[in-house]
Every structure is written in C-alpha cells, then in structure tokens.
Amino acid sequence: MTSIAMQRRRATASRVWAQFRGSRQGMIGLAVLLVFVAMALAAPLLADVRELNPVFARAQGNPQWAPPSVFPPLGTDYIRRSVWAQFVWGSRVSLFVGLAATVLTILIGSVVGIVSGFVGGKVDAIFMRVTEWFLVIPFLPLAIVLASVLGRNVWNIIFVIGITSWPSTARLVRAQVLTVKQRLFVDRARSLGAGGGHIVAHHILPNVSGLILANATLAVPISILTETTLSFLGLGDPSAASWGKTLEEAFVNGAMARNAWWYFLPAGLGILAVVLAFTLIGRTLEEIANPRLSRSR
Amino acid sequence: MLVFNFFLFRVVQTDPIGSLFRGRNVPQSTIDNLRVAFGLDQPIGTQFLYYLRETAQLNFGLSYQSRQPVWDEIVRAIPATLALVGISSILSAVIGTFGGIVAAWRRNTWKDHSITSSTMVFYSMPDFWLGMILLVLFAVVLGWFPVGGITTAGSNETGLARLIDQAYHMFLPALTLTLAYLGEYTLVTRSSLLDVMGEDYLTVARAKGLRDVRVRNRHAVPNALLPVVTLTAINFGFVLSGAIAVEAVYSWPGLGKATADAIRGPDLPMLQALFLLFSAAVIVFNLIADITYSWLDPRVEEI
Numbered sequence: 001m002t003s004i005a006m007q008r009r010r011a012t013a014s015r016v017w018a019q020f021r022g023s024r025q026g027m028i029g030l031a032v033l034l035v036f037v038a039m040a041l042a043a044p045l046l047a048d049v050r051e052l053n054p055v056f057a058r059a060q061g062n063p064q065w066a067p068p069s070v071f072p073p074l075g076t077d078y079i080r081r082s083v084w085a086q087f088v089w090g091s092r093v094s095l096f097v098g099l100a101a102t103v104l105t106i107l108i109g110s111v112v113g114i115v116s117g118f119v120g121g122k123v124d125a126i127f128m129r130v131t132e133w134f135l136v137i138p139f140l141p142l143a144i145v146l147a148s149v150l151g152r153n154v155w156n157i158i159f160v161i162g163i164t165s166w167p168s169t170a171r172l173v174r175a176q177v178l179t180v181k182q183r184l185f186v187d188r189a190r191s192l193g194a195g196g197g198h199i200v201a202h203h204i205l206p207n208v209s210g211l212i213l214a215n216a217t218l219a220v221p222i223s224i225l226t227e228t229t230l231s232f233l234g235l236g237d238p239s240a241a242s243w244g245k246t247l248e249e250a251f252v253n254g255a256m257a258r259n260a261w262w263y264f265l266p267a268g269l270g271i272l273a274v275v276l277a278f279t280l281i282g283r284t285l286e287e288i289a290n291p292r293l294s295r296s297r
Numbered sequence: 298m299l300v301f302n303f304f305l306f307r308v309v310q311t312d313p314i315g316s317l318f319r320g321r322n323v324p325q326s327t328i329d330n331l332r333v334a335f336g337l338d339q340p341i342g343t344q345f346l347y348y349l350r351e352t353a354q355l356n357f358g359l360s361y362q363s364r365q366p367v368w369d370e371i372v373r374a375i376p377a378t379l380a381l382v383g384i385s386s387i388l389s390a391v392i393g394t395f396g397g398i399v400a401a402w403r404r405n406t407w408k409d410h411s412i413t414s415s416t417m418v419f420y421s422m423p424d425f426w427l428g429m430i431l432l433v434l435f436a437v438v439l440g441w442f443p444v445g446g447i448t449t450a451g452s453n454e455t456g457l458a459r460l461i462d463q464a465y466h467m468f469l470p471a472l473t474l475t476l477a478y479l480g481e482y483t484l485v486t487r488s489s490l491l492d493v494m495g496e497d498y499l500t501v502a503r504a505k506g507l508r509d510v511r512v513r514n515r516h517a518v519p520n521a522l523l524p525v526v527t528l529t530a531i532n533f534g535f536v537l538s539g540a541i542a543v544e545a546v547y548s549w550p551g552l553g554k555a556t557a558d559a560i561r562g563p564d565l566p567m568l569q570a571l572f573l574l575f576s577a578a579v580i581v582f583n584l585i586a587d588i589t590y591s592w593l594d595p596r597v598e599e600i
Contacts, residue, residue, distance in 0.1 A: 136576075136579055136580060136583055137576050137579065138535060138572075138575045138576060138578075138579050140541065141541075141556070141571065141572050141575045141576075142572070144541070144556065144560060144568070145568055145569075145572050148560055148568065221421065225423055228423045228426075229423060229425070229541075229542050232423070232425055232542055232545075233541065233542060233545070233556075233557055233560050234557075234560055234561055235560060244423070247423070247425075247426060247429070250429075251429065251546065256429055256432055256433050256437060256444075257437060257444070259433055259437050259438060261433065264426070264429055265430075267426075268422060268423065268426035268429075268430070271422065271423055271426070272418070272421050272422045272426075275421040275422070276417065276418065276421040279417065279420075279421060
C-alpha cells in the first residue's frame with residue numbers, strides 16, 4: 001500500500017473518531033462496554049474461580065440461598081456458590097461467545113456479499129437464493145435444532161449463531177458493493193490492468209468496511225441475546241457458565257418461587273447493559289457511515 | 298411469476314432439511330432397532346420419499362417423551378400459542394406504531410427521548426428475563442396474578458368463567474411479549490416516518506394551510522407505514538415460534554413450551570415437526586407480506 005493511501009486511511013480514522021466523540025449516545029455505550037470488558041479481563045482479580053465449584057463453596061462454609069445482606073456482595077445460589085463470582089466469570093463467556101459469533105457472522109456475510117456483488121451473474125443468483133432461504137427459515141428454531149443436534153459446547157454455539165445470522169449482513173454488503181462497483185475509480189483501476197483480487201482488496205473493501213464495522217457492532221447484541229436464549233433453553237455449555245446459563249439454573253432451581261432476586265437480576269442486567277452498549281455504539285457508527293441517516297435524526 | 302418462484306423453491310427445500318437432521322441424528326442417540334423402526338436402514342433416497350409421504354399425511358411419528366403421535370400433541374398446543382402470541386403481536390404492533398409516530402413527529406423533544414430510550418431498553422433485554430422479573434414481582438411478591446399455566450389447577454369451570462380464568466392467566470405472559478416486541482415497531486415506524494418527513498409533498502400540504510394533525514394523519518403516516526406493514530406481516534409468521542423461552546417461563550402450554558420440553562429430551566421427532574411447522578408459517582406469511590406490499594405500494598411492480 002502506498003503511503004498516500006495510508007495517510008488517507010489514517011485521516012479517515014481520526015475523522016470517524018472525532019465524529020464518534022461528539023455523539024453522546026456513542027460515548028455512553030463505549031464507556032459501559034469498556035467497564036464490562038475490563039471486568040471480563042480482570043475476572044481472576046475480582047473473584048476466585050474456585051467459587052464456581054460447589055464442592056469448594058461447601059468447604060468454605062457458604063450458606064445456601066443467602067441474600068446479599070448475609071453473603072456480600074451478591075449472595076449465594078442453591079448449591080452455595082457465590083453469585084458475584086458467577087456474574088464476573090459469566091461476563092467472559094457471554095462476551096466471548098457474542099464477539100466470536102459476530103466475527104463468524106460478519107466473515108460469512110461479507111465474503112458472500114462481496115463475491116456475490118462483485119462477480120455477479122450466476123454466482124450472484126445462486127448466492128442470493130441461498131441467502132434468501134436462510135433469511136426466511138425461522139432463526140431461533142433453526143439455531144435450537146442445530147444446537148441440539150451438535151451438542152452442548154461453546155464452539156458449537158458460536159458456530160450455530162454464525163451460520164444462522166449472516167444473511168442480513170450479506171445482503172447489506174452486496175448492495176453496497178454493487179454501488180461501489182459502478183464508481184469511476186473501479187473502471188479506472190481496471191483499465192490500468194488491475195485484476196479482480198486487487199480491485200476487491202484495494203478499492204471495494206475500503207469502501208464497504210465502514211458499513212461492515214457498523215453492521216458488526218449491531219450484530220453483537222443479537223449474538224449475545226441468542227446465546228442467552230439458547231443457554232436458557234438448556235443448550236448452553238455446562239463447563240462454561242455464561243449469564244444465560246446462570247439464568248437457566250436460577251429458573252430451573254426455583255429461584256423465582258423463593259424470590260431470590262439476587263440470583264437472577266445481576267446476569268440479566270449484565271446482558272441488558274452490554275447489549276444496550278453495543279446498540280448505542282452501532283447506531284452511532286451507522287450514522288457516521290451513512291450520513292443520510294444522521295441528517296434525518 | 299416472481300411470487301411463484303419464491304414460493305416454490307422454499308417449499309421444496311424445507312423438506313430435505315427436516316429429513317436430513319433426522320437421518321443424521323437418530324443413529325447417535327438411539328439404538329439400532331429404532332433405526333429399523335424409523336426406516337433409517339433404507340437408502341437416503343428411499344428415506345426421503347418415505348419422509349415426504351409421511352409428511353404429506355401429517356404423520357411425524359411418536360414423541361419420544363409422551364409416546365403420543367407428535368402431530369396430535371402439536372395440534373393441542375397450537376391454540377394456546379396463537380392466542381397468546383397473536384394478542385401480544387397485535388397489541389405491540391398498534392402501540393409500537395403509535396409510539397413511533399409520536400416520537401418521530403415530536404423529534405428530539407422529551408417525548409421522543411423517553412419513548413425511544415424506554416423501548417430500546419425493553420428491546421435490549423432477553424424477553425424471558427423480563428418475564429421472570431414480572432413473574433416474581435406481580436405473581437410471587439404481590440400475588441396479583443397466577444404464577445403460570447393456563448387455567449387454575451383443579452378448576453372445572455366451563456364457558457365464560459373458564460375464558461376469564463384463561464385471560465387472567467394470560468395477562469403476564471402477554472404483557473411480557475408485548476413489551477418485548479414493542480421496540481422493533483417503534484424504531485421502524487420512527488425512522489420510516491422521519492424519512493417521509495423530509496419529502497416535498499408534506500411542505501406542499503402545509504403550504505395549502507392544512508393543520509399539523511391532518512398533515513400527519515393524512516399525508517405523512519400512510520406513506521410511512523409501508524415498512525411497518527411488512528414488518529408486521531413477517532412477524533406474524535414468527536408468531537408460532539415467537540415465544541419459546543417466555544412460554545417456558547410461564548409454563549404456558551403452547552408450541553414454545555413444547556419446543557423447550559423437546560429440547561430437554563431431546564425429543565427429535567417432536568423438534569423436527571415443530572421446526573417444519575415454524576418454517577411453513579414463516580414462508581406463508583412472507584408470501585402474504587410480499588403480496589400486501591405490492592398491493593399497497595404500486596411502485597414495487599415496476600421493479
């Protein structure tokens with residue numbers, strides 16, 4: 001890449017950041033997100049991982065179903081484990097699954113969208129048929145069926161979410177590629193002898209990356225919520241307890257009849273905060289990437 | 298012609314998927330005589346034909362859990378889901394659209410901000426978690442509503458009294474779903490109306506001296522509602538599959554709870570039939586959405 005192009009990229013990045021800083025909702029979302037990312041990274045410092053083990057919890061002499069007033073900061077559950085430890089360590093799994101599934105979603109969606117839009121013709125027709133087909137089958141039931149067929153494990157969940165949620169990204173990226181392809185600089189590059197790979201890498205990709213980034217940020221909430229629902233329905237990984245898994249255990253073991261609010265409130269609030277943070281960031285990025293939106297809002 | 302293609306390839310493709318995961322999965326989880334009983338020792342082509350025939354006759358085999366025919370179980374669960382999710386969908390579509398109109402028309406006022414942010418909060422939480430909170434608050438702590446089910450256990454009321462009892466049981470799950478669905482309608486209506494509000498013909502309408510309310514109701518809203526109509530029609534397709542986790546929370550005896558129970562098994566014939574039904578519903582309503590859209594917006598036919 002030439003240095004002029006590098007400079008231009010850097011200028012674009014700093015312009016986007018300046019615009020982003022000016023948006024209150026974007027900055028709030030970013031701040032909330034950073035808090036949770038810090039929590040997930042610092043999990044070993046915040047809570048002992050052994051607290052997740054019921055044998056350890058019993059040996060510690062933890063009380064059962066203790067409210068936060070008895071066992072700070074967040075009480076204990078039906079097998080004496082600290083809810084705080086579950087919350088802290090659950091944030092790791094929830095964020096990881098959400099982000100990894102989104103990466104997969106965006107990867108499949110972008111590749112299909114770019115190939116489909118750039119190559120056109122028969123390839124486009126076939127790809128779009130497949131996309132439409134995936135778009136139309138009910139997303140959650142398909143995810144449930146796949147997850148129960150594949151088995152309960154973090155990687156399967158990531159795979160299931162990725163494979164079921166890429167079509168909207170593919171359509172969006174394809175539409176954008178189709179407009180970029182018409183632009184003069186693509187013709188110019190081609191007449192200078194550039195091949196398809198070069199054009200995609202140096203001309204198409206930089207022009208759709210903003211859109212892909214905004215779309216990715218908006219896809220994270222869906223991934224996280226899907227993971228939560230799948231876990232709640234008993235399809236979560238038993239060895240890696242996410243927030244959704246905590247909610248499932250609370251529900252199955254009767255936390256609601258006991259009014260053990262300290263057991264199921266934190267995990268849900270965590271999901272709410274993270275999802276909201278990503279939505280706020282995503283909407284801000286979308287407004288920056290697509291100025292038509294920001295004018296009307 | 299377009300619609301026909303659209304319909305055809307989907308119907309044809311839905312079946313193999315169903316047969317595929319059946320064929321792949323049963324051998325792992327059950328013993329060989331089940332393979333023979335389900336015809337899985339046959340070559341895949343024969344299996345597929347067999348499967349098509351059985352599906353056409355609505356014969357999905359026996360549920361692993363209850364040993365009852367799967368289709369009977371499903372038919373029994375449909376009315377509960379239709380009632381619950383149907384009512385919640387209609388309520389959320391109406392309230393959400395109205396909220397979106399108010400938010401867009403009074404853009405950047407406190408009304409807009411409170412509507413937009415509150416619906417976004419409901420939109421961002423897992424629906425079943427909202428259900429759990431409402432359940433604990435109104436049923437466990439305050440005791441105003443029953444904790445679950447569709448009728449009071451042991452009651453043998455009939456007629457109107459039974460209906461009232463069911464409505465009483467439906468209140469909390471319906472409230473949960475309505476709040477959970479609201480956000481989408483509000484946000485879509487709002488952004489669609491904002492798009493329309495920049496159009497010239499609204500300025501013309503104002504220049505004619507029409508009152509603000511009339512400009513809104515007669516000129517802006519009808520045009521802005523197009524995407525909302527599509528969204529509604531598509532969402533109705535998801536009615537049958539829409540409330541899996543929420544039904545599980547309230548032990549509402551519908552298709553969602555049947556799905557949740559089938560997962561725990563796992564009850565594969567049940568899951569397979571449910572998935573087929575859910576897909577069929579989505580396809581039918583997508584078709585309806587397409588037709589309504591081209592009927593409402595003549596521009597679609599030009600494309």
